[in-house]
Structures are given as structure tokens and as C-alpha cells.
Amino acid sequence: MNGFEYHAPDSLQEALQLLQQNGEDAKLLAGGTGLINLMKQRLAQPAVLIDLRKISDLNYVKPDNGTLRIGALTRHRQVETSAEVKERVPLLAETYKHVATVRIRNVATVGGGLAHADPNQDPPPAYLVLGASVKAVSSSEERTIPLDDFFVDYYETVLQPDEMLTEIEVPVPPANTGTAFIKFLPKTADDYATVSAAALLTLGEDEVCQEVRLAFGSAGSTAIRARGAEDMLRGQRASVEAFRAAAEAAKDEVDPLSDPRGSAEYKRDMAEVFARRALEQALADAQARLAASGRR
């Protein structure tokens, strides 16, 4: 690993100033599980490293008016085990549980995970179906970016060199909504996905799909939504046949790369299978929720 100048600022303001002064030469260090590996391989060679470990006020999970706000420096493990998250957005707790191992989740942060922007990561497809957005701040500006507009390419996002993520905002899904995240792991349980799929389904009268969202990981240069498949289902009655047709369409919306976890062709086929299963699981989850609320 190359040498660098190291800073551990005490506050967000100080961190943003350092970012602004050093521009492209600087990198933020959160959990380090992504960045240190890239630095060891010399794929990242920052001249200045800004360690965020002393910034203590960006580590939180806060329910707020129909949304859940998660501080960018909250660890994966905290989201996974948070009672607030399990109650309001169980999909997130479930998804983070699939990331690597406890040892990695103990340090990897929510913001670092999103800024890392590896298309093989698990949380991005879940956040996409939830309709999440992120807050990015620089020393002069603050903006909110819908996650749909956030990822650009492998390891690339719309974040500017002087910007830092401070918060993820997740709308709490309506009561009649089911969700699912499934990860295809043909080798080992701690691996990255060969393909992953997340689904959200809001049921109306007569099991009509009021809202449907479907997204994939490991199926392109970024996490991606299958909007064509979503459009086919929106307003339709939820059924095995409808899911089958939509999953088949979703297969044409993915653009995976061949790698040691599977050929592009295989991943495309598995995207169809996992899309169907994710939709079926989301439906079962919605039905279970409706039944439970009926009993109350």
C-alpha cells in the first residue's frame, strides 16, 4: 500500500473542509473494508486519507414521519440487528444479514457501502425497490439524490470529489406491502451473489398489484431496476402466470458480466428464476401481513 497523509477530523465540517481542500487527491475512509482492499491492490491511491471514525453523530437509525433515516456511518451489523429496522423495514435487516460475514458487517458502514458502488453488493437492489434516497453534502451545498439516479458504473456514483454521504432516507412501505431479497450463492454462504433480486409488492383490492418494484444485483455494471417487468405487473392481479411473464421480460433488462461466479448467459437465466421467486416471496409476505393485520 502506498503512503498517504492521514487525517481523522473531529467533525463533519472539518471533514468536508479537508475534502474541499484536497479534491481528487483525497478519499474518505469509513469502515475501510472496500477502500483498504482497493488501496492494497493499488486500484485506489489517495494522497490524502480522511478517516471518519471520530464523527460520532452520523451513526443512527431514526424513524421520522413515514420514513426511516439511517446515518451514513451506521454499521451494517447495527442495521441488521436494529429493532426499529426490523419493525419498519424488515427487508433491510434481512438484506444486510446476507452481506459477507459478521466480522465485515461489524465495520462496514451504510454510506461506505453505497459509495463503494460495486454492482455485486446486496443492499443496493433492496434500497432501489424501497425507493430510498441519499443525502450528499459538501462544504457549500447539500442535495438529496434518489438512489435511482445515484449509481453510474462499476465503482462510480454521481458523488462529486468534495461530497460526502451523510444519510440514507428510506420510505417505510405501506402496510399492505410485502418485500423479499434473495441471493443466489452456488459456492459459499459468505460469497458475493451470482445474482441477487429484491422485490416490493403493494397489494390492492382483489390482490391487484398497486405498486411493484423489482431490482437486481450482480446483473449489470450497477444495481438495476427491471422497469419493463414492473410495468407489466402494475395494475394486474398477482398470479403465478403474471409473475412468470414478468420474470421472463426482466431477463432482457439485465446485462451481466461473465466472471468466476457464472457466465453472463447463466446469470441472465438465473435472473429470471430469482425474479420470479422474489416476486412470489414478496406476495406471500404481503398476504401474511394482511392476514396478521386482519386478525388484530
Add this chain to the structure above:
Amino acid sequence: MAQTIQLQVNGAPYEREIEPNRLLVDFIRYDLGLTGTKEGCSVGVCGACAVLLDGKMVSSCLTLAASVDGSSITTVEGLAAEDEMNAVQRAFVDYGGYQCGICTPGQVVAATALLNENPSPTEDEVKEWMMGNLCRCTGYYKILEAVMKAGAAK
């Protein structure tokens, strides 16, 4: 530019000069001479370098020494009280939870972290937690047995 860090390692205070790009695993092994912590994969997968950072299990191969300034580290050398092995170490000996031994420090650090958080885990919980510690000798059944016994003994 070298900088000074102050930290607790296995209960004792240390102050050392380090370069910012010094990894925690190298700091522990070469600067402090605590060679129980091993380096296997160097990319966060194998668990041989596991240590406790303020009580939480982390990979020292993915951690900068600079980042642990002011923290408290426990390595495998710090698990035993005086000459008395902890419950996990005792169980690894009693139930043969090791073969060549290279992964063992990481295994006992990980299992100790588990039992600190969850004193009598189920078999599934042990498997889920210990999944991040690879054993090239594939002694997994004995490791599982040792951790289960250590949990039951607590």
C-alpha cells in the same frame, strides 16, 4: 509522516510511532511482537487475523493502525486470564478443535466474541457466526463441537 498512537492491547497501555499506511495486523505482529494473530488471505475473507477492537471482532488486515488510536485491542494472547485458558480455549483443547493450528487463534477470538454477545448459541447461530473463519485443514465439525461445548459450559 509518522504519527504517534496510544492504545490498550490486552489490557496494557502502548504508545508507538507508526506510518499512516501501517496495517493493524503488521503493527500487532511486527511492532508489538504478538505473533499469535496470523495473516492468511489479506482481503478480509479468512479470519486468521481476527482481533477484538473495543470488544468487536474485526479483520486486522483491513484496519489501519492509525485508526485504532485511543482504542482497546484484544488479541489471542489476551484471552487467557493469567495462566487460565478461557472457556473457548479450554474447549478447543478438550474437543480437538484444531489440526495444524494456523487458523486457531482467529477461531478462538471469533468464538470468544460470539459467546460474549450470545452466551449459549444454537448450532445454527454458531455456524452463521463462524462462517467467516476458514480452516484449511477443514476441521469444522470439531470446531463446531468445541464452540457448542464452550457455550454450554458457560
